[in-house]
Amino acid sequence: MPGGGTDYDHDAVLSFPYPAERRARDVHDAVAVEVGEVDDDRSRATVSRAGRTVEVRVRARDLVALRAGTNTWVRLVRVAEEIADVADVSRTE
Template structure:
């Protein structure tokens, strides 16, 4: 999908191991959640995890951002409980 609306959500963690754990938690959702109006890409570089969200329209972009921020937050909360 080449979408006219896009954003990048980047989070930096205190260690590469924590970033890797966040990435592993979110990665299975990438293919499961995509729809006709939004797509997402996930990447990690050391301590940073980046989610790129693209959408056909602004409403879909907002919904995609909310979904991915929620999933990232759940992964962070789950890791915090195991620290």
């Protein structure tokens, strides 16, 4: 950012609803540990859960960083969902 500013002027909220609270909790717990680990000097993220919905808020200094951050978090959530699917199959066997 010109002038060396530190404000995160851009943000996106990604909302992931699930049919069951257990699935939302599993996904939330899996991705929440990544908060702070994938942050850099241009973007930050938070993860929260309300009932059956997981929300990821990505804040960034510029639009390129916002896009990269949202892509990263969408991938992390997708992997968590895939692992939860495998765990569900294992529970029923």
